[in-house]
Amino acid sequence: MTLFDRVQRAMVYVLLSLAAFVSIFPFFWMIVGSTNTSADIIRGKASFGDQLLINIVNFLASVDLFSVLFNSTFIAVTTTFFTLVVSSLAGYGFEMFRSAFRERVFAVLLLMLSIPFAAIMVPLFVMMARMGMINTYSAIILPTISSIFIIFYFRQSTKAFPGELRDAARIDGLNEWQIFFRIYIPVMRSTYAAATIIVFMANWNNYLWPLIVLQTNEMKTITLVISSLASAYYPDFGLVMVGTILATLPTLVVFFVLQRLFVEGMVGSIK
Amino acid sequence: MIWPIIWSLWMSFQTGRGMNTSFGGFSNIKRLLGDPVFFRALVNTLTFLLIQVPVMIFLGLVLAVVLNSPTIKGRAFFRTAIFLPCVTSLVAYSILFKSMFATDGVINNTLIAVHLLGDPISWLGQPFYAKVVIILAITWRWTGYNMIFYLAALQNIDPAIYEAARIDGVPRRAQFFRIIIPILKPVILFTAIISTIGTLQLFDEVNNITAGGPADATLTLSLYIYNLTFRFMPSFGYAATVSYVIVLLVAVLSYVQFFVARDRK
Numbered sequence: 001m002t003l004f005d006r007v008q009r010a011m012v013y014v015l016l017s018l019a020a021f022v023s024i025f026p027f028f029w030m031i032v033g034s035t036n037t038s039a040d041i042i043r044g045k046a047s048f049g050d051q052l053l054i055n056i057v058n059f060l061a062s063v064d065l066f067s068v069l070f071n072s073t074f075i076a077v078t079t080t081f082f083t084l085v086v087s088s089l090a091g092y093g094f095e096m097f098r099s100a101f102r103e104r105v106f107a108v109l110l111l112m113l114s115i116p117f118a119a120i121m122v123p124l125f126v127m128m129a130r131m132g133m134i135n136t137y138s139a140i141i142l143p144t145i146s147s148i149f150i151i152f153y154f155r156q157s158t159k160a161f162p163g164e165l166r167d168a169a170r171i172d173g174l175n176e177w178q179i180f181f182r183i184y185i186p187v188m189r190s191t192y193a194a195a196t197i198i199v200f201m202a203n204w205n206n207y208l209w210p211l212i213v214l215q216t217n218e219m220k221t222i223t224l225v226i227s228s229l230a231s232a233y234y235p236d237f238g239l240v241m242v243g244t245i246l247a248t249l250p251t252l253v254v255f256f257v258l259q260r261l262f263v264e265g266m267v268g269s270i271k
Numbered sequence: 272m273i274w275p276i277i278w279s280l281w282m283s284f285q286t287g288r289g290m291n292t293s294f295g296g297f298s299n300i301k302r303l304l305g306d307p308v309f310f311r312a313l314v315n316t317l318t319f320l321l322i323q324v325p326v327m328i329f330l331g332l333v334l335a336v337v338l339n340s341p342t343i344k345g346r347a348f349f350r351t352a353i354f355l356p357c358v359t360s361l362v363a364y365s366i367l368f369k370s371m372f373a374t375d376g377v378i379n380n381t382l383i384a385v386h387l388l389g390d391p392i393s394w395l396g397q398p399f400y401a402k403v404v405i406i407l408a409i410t411w412r413w414t415g416y417n418m419i420f421y422l423a424a425l426q427n428i429d430p431a432i433y434e435a436a437r438i439d440g441v442p443r444r445a446q447f448f449r450i451i452i453p454i455l456k457p458v459i460l461f462t463a464i465i466s467t468i469g470t471l472q473l474f475d476e477v478n479n480i481t482a483g484g485p486a487d488a489t490l491t492l493s494l495y496i497y498n499l500t501f502r503f504m505p506s507f508g509y510a511a512t513v514s515y516v517i518v519l520l521v522a523v524l525s526y527v528q529f530f531v532a533r534d535r536k
Contacts, residue, residue: 016349115521125500207362227479231479251359
């Protein structure tokens with residue numbers, strides 16, 4: 001190894017370490033922050049303090065923890081369930097059943113994928129208002145369950161589903177629904193797991209649409225709560241940090257437990 | 272036949288978009304062309320897009336190429352660490368950034384301590400620096416995400432290609448620009464389009480870090496639509512007109528990116 005190589009190698013490690021440090025620091029900051037007073041956080045104190053209990057007590061005093069966690073969990077879990085049922089069925093259908101319009105309809109779907117949410121939120125809100133669904137769980141859940149991205153993901157993954165399996169099932173006399181529920185779902189379970197992670201995370205973290213649709217305090221999710229706590233004129237960052245940890249924890253746990261599936265799910269859509 | 276049912280179900284959620292036509296007319300377009308706040312939001316959004324997306328893609332590529340080299344130790348650790356920002360919610364990390372970039376906050380303290388800075392910068396109080404914070408924040412959140420895509424693509428490259436390049440005496444840097452980037456072009460295009468769409472609808476970060484301020488310096492199109500509809504006097508029709516500008520931008524930019532990628536083949 002020449003000196004030049006060694007210097008280059010050292011630079012690579014410096015670059016990687018710097019990137020890793022920058023990536024991890026805000027997490028450290030969040031944990032340290034939850035143990036400090038708001039004033040210390042604003043003053044940039046980056047060492048552990050003794051305010052953790054006080055911050056937790058303050059947090060519990062300003063937030064109805066049970067209802068907030070219930071709202072977040074209920075919305076994320078029901079949305080995930082229905083999205084997986086509806087969108088995987090659609091993805092399976094797109095791949096498995098031939099039709100003259102199949103590719104054309106799918107092309108339209110893909111085109112819609114590139115329409116940003118900001119562009120449809122106004123009409124969607126007007127629609128929800130006309131149906132009297134403002135400030136209800138359904139207003140959050142209904143527009144999200146047919147996810148084009150997940151349909152696309154399942155269609156791609158279904159290409160790997162062996163056609164012989166389906167033919168064998170047909171010969172054995174199963175109808176199309178039985179094939180889907182008894183054969184397709186068990187065979188594709190890792191696809192389902194990856195999709196579950198993607199959808200759950202997206203809905204747990206969803207902000208803009210709930211912000212528009214959920215208007216009373218007892219309907220608010222954890223994401224909305226920490227946002228409004230932090231945007232107060234004089235925010236108490238100590239208790240905000242406790243809330244931030246609470247909001248981040250579920251996805252962090254899912255990530256570390258199912259890391260391989262997590263990454264697979266993200267990359268899977270472009271295989 | 273399952274899919275037509277799904278399709279109609281799906282349609283029933285989406286037809287709302289058609290409603291804009293009933294609000295339409297030229298008055299909204301006229302208002303749009305004479306609206307300085309709209310143009311500020313448009314310029315801000317495009318500024319974020321033009322600076323942040325290329326920087327992030329380049330960083331993601333460099334990190335992916337470095338992490339793909341088998342001689343680097345601790346690759347799994349670095350990969351996980353750099354990917355970690357992706358698991359945070361946009362709101363949560365925005366709040367963290369807001370507190371870190373306070374005027375007496377940890378970023379200023381650190382920069383002053385290592386003598387990169389003489390006096391503290393009012394990050395969130397000055398139009399220019401507020402933009403910088405937003406760009407830094409988005410780059411922090413999404414670089415690892417993009418890196419994962421490049422890593423996956425790099426692992427599919429046949430090692431024989433590198434071997435051939437080595438035998439032909441192609442220097443390292445030329446390998447990056449002449450071999451790796453052309454092979455990764457489809458993935459880069461894909462991430463560029465995804466990032467473009469994402470940046471055009473930037474909302475969570477600006478609303479939580481700067482609330483569009485100071486003096487609309489970080490106001491984005493999405494935030495403006497939100498303000499028009501839900502913060503000021505509700506004006507759904509005009510907000511929908513601004514929405515169409517985003518649709519138009521996505522369409523034009525995706526087309527341009529496809530065109531550029533195809534042309535160079």
